[in-house]
Amino acid sequence: MRNDSLLALVAVFVPFSLVSIGGGPSIFAGIQHQAVDVRQWVSAREFVEIFAISRAAPGPGSMLVTLIGWKVGGWLGAIVATLALFVPSSVLCYGVGLAWNRYRGRIWHTALERGLAPIGAGLILAGVLSIFQIAGAGFLSWAVAGAAAGILALRPSVHPLLLFAGGGAVFAAAAMTPA
Amino acid sequence: MGRVRLWELFSIFFRIGMFSFGGGLSAWIYREIVELRGWLTEQEFLSGMALSQILPGANVSNLSVYIGQRLRGVSGAVVALLALLTAPFLAVIGLLAVYDRISAIPWAAAAMDGVAAAAIGLLLRMAIRAGRQASTTLSGAVALAATFIGVGVLRWPLIPVVLCVAPLSVAAAWPRAPKNA
Incomplete structure (x- = not known):
């Protein structure tokens, strides 16, 4: 029974990990649907509380899955849920980063890096603005x-x-x- | 520059994870890795930052993996990611236990907003520095402004905006590339 619920955490969060483009906020609605309506791991009220806690605590907002895992299976559930959400996207990022650095020094790589740097800066500025907007x-x-x-x-x-x-x-x- | 020690990497990312309130994490990472230690150049960091945001996953965890990988390969990436997540992992569980009591104290809730605002200040400082660096060329300034306006002001989805701006920005950076390559 317990193994079943741990497997369910993996089954739900691994796909979310791989589609969470733009970070946690892009998958919150989907996680809420799964955790509250489909799997009934937490009540709607509990979900809101968990969301607020993950905002108040240090760390990425997507740590809210840690608390869903905690509600499902205590310490083990929390660890499984956290790894399920962070490992797949990290492995992908590792692979892309590796390929990225292998070609360091090539002309196209230099151009790509120079071209992407201002976009990174623009995204940071946009992030400042949107955080202020979210926080009201x-x-x-x-x-x-x-x-x-x-x-x-x-x-x-x-x-x-x-x-x-x-x-x-x-x-x-x-x-x-x-x- | 010598080889970066794993425990040093752990201690930096652990501290960043522990005190990263309100979204200032990437700014703090920037400060520790680029500004204070010079382990990565500004450009390496910023292009890694753009990659982290385009790829799925929390931006800050991707950025940690990218930096860890860049400095120490697989072990660096694993150490940076684990260090980043350990403290927040314990903090959310701890906070769950005391949440009802804290949220009832008005000044405590306000203080958390204040911490978040200061964290945004950290981010603002990094954005200004990075922005100045990136806009030394006209095309860089245009790419920065287009990204900021599209994603920040107009709130268009990030991926299409980046996919539109990136090819133009890269193409504009191309002819100058051979000089320093």
């Missing part, structure tokens, strides 16, 4: 993010954790202050 960020978020970026530009050696703590303190203080 207000003025304070922009101010904290801008200040953190400014401090880093002036003093690159400042530890990120210090900035995180500062940002957390500013928000906590703002929340405690009556408007």
